[in-house]
Amino acid sequence: MLDEPLQPMRAFDLYVALGDSMSTDDHPGPGLGTASLLYRNQDRVFPEFAGCDLLALNSATRLLHLARDGFTALDVMEGLDRLEPCSGPVLVTLTIGGNDSIHYLNQRTPTSIAMAELTSRLSRILGQVRRLYPDLTLRMGNIYDPTDGSGRVQSGHDHFAAALHMLGGVNRLLGQVASMHGGRIVDVYSHFLGHGTRHADSTCPHYHPEDPTGWIIRDIEPNSRGASELRRLFWSSLD
Template identity: 30%
Template structure:
């Protein structure tokens, strides 16, 4: 073999390892790219994507309880509270208040014909709820709007009171009473105690306008974070004591309902759990495999149409348990 052949052989033998090394680098880079893209896709779907789903929300309504008329007497359905009762974010005719009285044209088959007007033919609605109102503002603005009804009229009151106290002003201002976002539990404690007294005063004042009898259906406050408390994942400033403050408000609501024979708790907090910003996360204990739909409107504060459907269903079931005996 001459020197030229020897050099060529040496070049070929060194080129092979270089090509093999390049292939390995490309495989590694390709694998890393797949892992990164998969990780990004995983994060986007399970943290940033909120599919609403379709069809009826839960719970099922006990339809047999609406087969017969409950009463022929005059009844008023009074809406009192904030944007949830006002129906902010609902499509026309699909707030829970309106659906209690009338089915929309595209009503789900399982609740078609199940309305308060079917069992209370002489009912009328009066919704004075004000979007954005806190419990403090309800005392100043909404209570003066109440009219006193004649003794032959029975009142059914649906109310959402206190949610805006907790979430306002979304961290844009220092926390204060009526706008507690960002407060420590220590800061919030006197405001929570004031809310306890204020809630009782509001309910007492509403009751005084129905001398012919009444019953109140009071919602507690749901949690768009599904009990995790990571509000920053919803685009809001972090709040370390959010779940404690929120939980304290719900304790006041639930205790108030337990102490009052005229007030029934409507537990939207539990029913909405798993339908918030983590609704697609199948590894969570609250995951609803049969319906992982997101039930909140674009603003995170209010329900979307499916959320309002759920509240309507909760209300109908609670009303069917309580009202026939009272009427």
């Protein structure tokens, strides 16, 4: 099991998972996505987290899983009518921005316009969430670099290299918007460095000799270990 927290962790009546495939089961497998593991750990697969999930804090916690593979901020915004009211303590996690970045690059949208549009959409999402949930704990994940700084993904192409120029700006934006709305950013980017395309490359500046494992599948998606590590970050942020 993980180390005991320094103080009792807060229990929630409702957990709302918003965002993209960084939160879903699509690529890690059924019950093995980030939101699923945070809600209910799979003890046989990840015994380290036995007793470390939201249901362990409150067996009556409900899960509203609205994240979907491929979602952008616009998709999340357009689905806000599916949120369920709750007057008690609510946890909302949001993973977003990766698909937005790819979309803006494909459309050749000027960076200033892309950032302004993304800021506006995120502000609308978080504003609605805060209005709906008076007792809110908000956590947002920033975006990992699946290429470990190389710009080259698992399948060998380097189309993602252009996105690296946008990644830092989008991650800064995510942090700013989270703070503006009383939330906290979860630093996925730093935690995942060295576990992407170059995870087995000992010459990589981010190489982890104690754990040279890959956490990415299908070029940009989290595998089951990656999803568990995302869960680790969100869980730790609740201390």
